[in-house]
Amino acid sequence: MASLETTLQLLSPYPPGWGGTLLKGAASTLAISAGAYLIGLAIGMAGALGKLSGNRPLGLLLNLYTTAIRAVPELILIVGLYYAGTDGLNRLLLLAGMPPLEVNGFVAAVAVLGFVQGAYMTEVLRGAILAIPSGQIEAARAFGMSPALRFRRVVLPALLPNALPGLGNLWLAVTKDSALVAVVGYQELALATRLAGASTKQYFLFFLAAALLYLAITLVSNLVFSLLERRVRRGQPALA
Amino acid sequence: MDFSWVAKYWPLLLSGAWQTVALLVISVSIGFLLAIGLAFAQVSGGRVTKILARSYCTFFRGTPLLIQLWLLYYGVGSLLPMIPGLRQSFMWPVLREGFFFAAVSFTLNYAAYEAEVLRGALLAVPKGELEAGRAFGMGRFTLIRRIWLPRAIRIALPTIAGEVVMQLKATPLAFTVTVMDLYAVAYKVRQDTLLVYEPLIVVTVFYLILTAIIARCFGLVEQQVPVRR
Numbered sequence: 221m222a223s224l225e226t227t228l229q230l231l232s233p234y235p236p237g238w239g240g241t242l243l244k245g246a247a248s249t250l251a252i253s254a255g256a257y258l259i260g261l262a263i264g265m266a267g268a269l270g271k272l273s274g275n276r277p278l279g280l281l282l283n284l285y286t287t288a289i290r291a292v293p294e295l296i297l298i299v300g301l302y303y304a305g306t307d308g309l310n311r312l313l314l315l316a317g318m319p320p321l322e323v324n325g326f327v328a329a330v331a332v333l334g335f336v337q338g339a340y341m342t343e344v345l346r347g348a349i350l351a352i353p354s355g356q357i358e359a360a361r362a363f364g365m366s367p368a369l370r371f372r373r374v375v376l377p378a379l380l381p382n383a384l385p386g387l388g389n390l391w392l393a394v395t396k397d398s399a400l401v402a403v404v405g406y407q408e409l410a411l412a413t414r415l416a417g418a419s420t421k422q423y424f425l426f427f428l429a430a431a432l433l434y435l436a437i438t439l440v441s442n443l444v445f446s447l448l449e450r451r452v453r454r455g456q457p458a459l460a
Numbered sequence: 461m462d463f464s465w466v467a468k469y470w471p472l473l474l475s476g477a478w479q480t481v482a483l484l485v486i487s488v489s490i491g492f493l494l495a496i497g498l499a500f501a502q503v504s505g506g507r508v509t510k511i512l513a514r515s516y517c518t519f520f521r522g523t524p525l526l527i528q529l530w531l532l533y534y535g536v537g538s539l540l541p542m543i544p545g546l547r548q549s550f551m552w553p554v555l556r557e558g559f560f561f562a563a564v565s566f567t568l569n570y571a572a573y574e575a576e577v578l579r580g581a582l583l584a585v586p587k588g589e590l591e592a593g594r595a596f597g598m599g600r601f602t603l604i605r606r607i608w609l610p611r612a613i614r615i616a617l618p619t620i621a622g623e624v625v626m627q628l629k630a631t632p633l634a635f636t637v638t639v640m641d642l643y644a645v646a647y648k649v650r651q652d653t654l655l656v657y658e659p660l661i662v663v664t665v666f667y668l669i670l671t672a673i674i675a676r677c678f679g680l681v682e683q684q685v686p687v688r689r
Contacts, residue, residue: 291671292664293629300660399524403636410526418532424535425629431523432530
């Protein structure tokens with residue numbers, strides 16, 4: 221192992237050190253995760269409402285989506301969708317008579333991870349909506365609220381306490397799944413670390429540093445989610 | 461869609477499936493034993509063991525498996541040759557393989573997740589059953605062996621089935637450290653034949669079959685010990 225002084229030099233954020241590369245990698249990990257999470261939330265909310273709408277063909281389609289995505293290993297999904305997505309887009313562009321597009325690695329990563337997150341999100345949100353006492357929604361309907369108003373005033377505030385633990389788990393899952401994007405060659409924290417290790421031969425040091433960065437992300441997120449949960453649960457009786 | 465390559469790559473696919481299953485069985489069985497220790501350390505250990513077990517679980521659940529795998533393979537793997545005499549020992553051919561590092565990191569990771577499940581299950585065993593055991597004069601270990609652990613495992617069984625499937629879905633990562641598992645075979649087929657989707661579809665079917673087998677096995681075990689509600 222390297223001495224303390226060389227260790228600090230290697231981890232320094234300025235060019236001879238690799239700290240900057242790692243931090244930049246961590247920032248892009250966070251950006252990918254946040255983007256994918258937001259896309260997943262949107263897909264998940266639409267999917268949950270679609271599944272609960274009672275429309276048979278739509279329900280079957282959404283069931284196929286959530287079952288297939290949750291049954292296939294993430295790595296295969298990410299690699300498969302990465303190629304299928306860019307390939308499919310270019311074929312569409314070709315059909316439309318436009319030149320092929322070089323898809324930005326960041327956009328592809330966010331889209332693919334978001335699509336995968338959407339399946340898990342659908343199930344979490346569907347469960348959370350089902351757990352709302354139906355009397356509350358009926359009362360809102362009896363007051364003559366439009367569906368949009370009903371969703372904003374009654375459904376959303378009532379589903380958040382039920383959904384937040386699941387949503388927190390999914391956020392932690394996406395920050396860790398984003399490391400899989402390294403396999404298709406987009407430089408986030410995991411790949412940046414392998415690069416730093418390869419050029420300095422200090423693999424152990426850098427992977428340990430990366431692990432601590434991921435751990436820090438996890439611990440801070442845990443704190444944020446527990447604060448959020450306290451906020452949305454205000455006024456509710458304490459759980460046993 | 462062109463599946464004519466399957467005839468040629470059939471043996472390779474089977475050996476890949478075998479590697480995947482071997483990784484899964486090794487990590488789940490050894491990881492489960494580790495998890496039992498970790499769970500008890502958290503539920504009934506002293507202060508120091510409690511903190512150690514907790515931090516172990518937090519570390520392995522808070523970092524990506526890919527980083528843990530690479531930390532072992534590249535990090536520890538580059539430090540191992542520095543241990544004098546290890547290169548000449550009979551263990552070296554095993555320690556040199558990516559399979560060894562994949563098995564170790566999957567085991568450690570699985571143990572952390574499983575310990576968390578078991579911890580909850582241990583706490584969910586009704587107090588009265590433990591007290592009844594104690595009233596019969598059972599010692600600590602008899603109580604654990606006859607009542608506490610079997611009851612906790614029964615309570616956790618459905619969750620354990622889910623964890624095993626999650627573990628199966630994590631095994632393709634082994635291909636990043638040169639293990640020829642199912643996913644690596646798909647990768648090789650793609651390089652040889654330039655087909656992107658077909659190999660992925662075929663190995664996906666393999667994973668789905670494995671998932672179905674796991675679900676069926678756990679279903680059978682659950683039927684053996686019915687729960688009265």
